[in-house]
Amino acid sequence: MEPLDQIRLSRRGVFRAGAAVGAGALGSGVLAAGTANAALPASPEFDLGASPHHLFGPKILAETHHAMQGFTFDDVNRRLFIIQAENGGSGSDLVINQVSASGAVLGSMTIKKAGHGVSIAAEPVGDVTYIWVECDTHRNDGDGRGTALARVQFKNIVRESIADEAKFFQGSDTITAAVDPVNKRLMVRRKENGSFYLSVWPLSKAREGKSADRLVHVKQPSYDRTFQGYTFYGQYAYLWYGDGQTNPDNINSTIRTVDLNTGEFTRGPAVTRAGASLTYREPEGMAIHRMDSGELALFFGFASRPSGGGDNRYANLYYKLLE
Template sequence: MILTRTLLALGLVASAAADIPDSKRFDLTEPSYDLFRHKKLADKTVQQSFTFDNVNRRLFVAQRRDGSDMKAGDLSISELDFDGNLLGSMDVLAAGHGVNIGAEPVGEDTYLWTEIDTASSGYGTALTRFKWVDGGVIDSADEDLERIKPIPTMDRGTCTIDPVTRRLITRYQRDSAQNIAVFDLDDAIDRNFTNPLADWPIPDLGGRTNVFQGYAAYGRYIYFLLGESYDASGGELNSEVMSLDLNTGEIVQGPVITRAGSTLEFREPEGMAIYETVAGEVRLFLGFASGKVGDRRCNLFYKNALI
């Protein structure tokens, strides 16, 4: 038992069991609803991910920085209001692909969690945490920038935050295998990663494509988004969602085709996030990019049916 705990702390084996409290999960077969469509971001590239600060009621969307090489890992992060109006932006240089980001409220401020130190693959090899500052720049060339590796042996990784249960979830790669690990957010803030609440290899998701486009977690369950743009799929709508039980590491629903924003031009699935309204309604958000080359737009939809 002591050896197993040691190996878990080092990220060398997946959890044999997890003990995350039970919760409801989203019914992925139920309809999705619009938050907004066709909104401009700070840059003109395809959105990659988004996240909410549920305390300060802020929304952030990550995308590749205009003019940056695809593998340079330079990200532009926009702040929008909930009508989709652009409020500000900042850049994170040599960060990664931006598949997921997380937002942590700290008083009236927001701290963002992103990947950092992009490799030749275009993906970040560690995580970092920084205060949101409109017009600010985070540069991985800064030697004083904190590098965070929840799993010391990970080759690359991204993260999201469950704002309802205050957990940090990281999707990480080790030896070309993708895994999911879950930590108490307060432990993560203290850089205590010795006791993951769960740590599982991601199973074969069984979708029509293997194009991974984002994830979000609420309570006992994590949700995945896969699919391609209409341009890449030849016009086929192949975007899918599914859910995995963090206590067992097994898929419990899906893959389910999502028709959210089916009439959008281009329509590439890009990002997932959890948001809890002021009234206490928890929503699973799905993101899609639309528009033409040189004028990509942001679109957000949500599901709210829990079972």
């Protein structure tokens, strides 16, 4: 079998190769807030009413009894990663699965005492993938949330701890990250003074710990639904809401769009019936990915359960194309 970092994936035109990103110095301090917003250039916006497409699912991941959470794509190396809690773990021990375009698990990395895994971000550096993931949970159980971000190379290993020099935003309250792979930007979502904020940096500045180069810092607008994930492309962030569906006639899985230059909702709320027949269909995770065809896709996930009951949990991915 080929080493994991040399596997190339292809299914239904999902994965597309691109130019490699050069390695930058890894900052070790807190990536602090900058002084002002720099408006993001105008960009296309996904039509939330566009027809959804199905990638895969239901599929069992490495941790058979835990729901999928966030996920991310490495477009350069044609890789997909999905995070979930570890079987038999503390509840905040997280497992990052590398998954094929058909949903087969190719390998996994465990990070102990990490958090919940609402969102992760992949950063390709040559043929290596680094994952931005929460770490240092504030409590070591299922209610734990990360207090810092780590940038770690994906490997098939168990990480009992994360080196201090790999951490950013130490001392945060409920922190996660997402990536715009097209414009090579990192978004950080975390609580500040009791409210969630969305902040954006160029990836090159984020990994070097360049705090003054923040492009965006806006308060996440409130919406009375359970928050389940987010991603962004250009000037727009996409927020994912909803609860576990037990009745296909009572679907509340909803996507909303935020203009990062204003901090206001634009499109939506848009309720999606993708995967409506899934049992206990719970929204989980979002990501942007450029398809093999060159089309840009907004991906969103659902966790589901066996129709006859049982402990197994399944992953399901759907997407909408930029029109």
